[in-house]
Amino acid sequence: GAGVSQSPSNKVTEKGKDVELRCDPISGHTALYWYRQSLGQGLEFLIYFQGNSAPDKSGLPSDRFSAERTGGSVSTLTIQRTQQEDSAVYLCASSLSTGKPQHFGDGTRLSIL
């Protein structure tokens, strides 16, 4: 079946603009995660959704970052007033449930000019 799908695959925008990144998880997966990976760095956890529970937002680096998951499926990560340090690959993962192996998409490469 289809894996985790992310769009766009690449995004270039000017500093100060808002961006929206989309994640389509694997069908039936109740848990969804966002991470980001800066050049040459490891993965940094951002936010986690599990079913209808309140999301774990503890990894969001600032209040410019927000995410939602509508209908328990598709998720959107929004970055407002982008800064150059927001440049990174933003990765989405889903799992059948909490604790099950996470399966990743190929990410959105975000470049802030």
Added chain:
Amino acid sequence: DAKTTQPPSMDCAEGRAANLPCNHSTISGNEYVYWYRQIHSQGPQYIIHGLKNNETNEMASLIITEDRKSSTLILPHATLRDTAVYYCIVRVAVWETSGSRLTFGEGTQLTVNP
């Protein structure tokens, strides 16, 4: 989650077994060992995980020492497509919110040579 230690890089000849070690000497009894890999420009790919017993699937085998302080990922017949960064991750098995995330270290860059 417990910290893991991996060699920064390893080389392997195509067709030979690749044995990737990982130390996790502070692992707790309720923590699993997970392995992921990341091929250039792709997202991380789940490989295998285990708690105490050795595990095998279509991709690899995972050997965990009896004291659980170290493990080895084995790719039995490495191919050029196995060239990637391999991450060993220890993850708590208690399904609290904080136990849901994965914490990736530096990993091992495995290069499979023709």
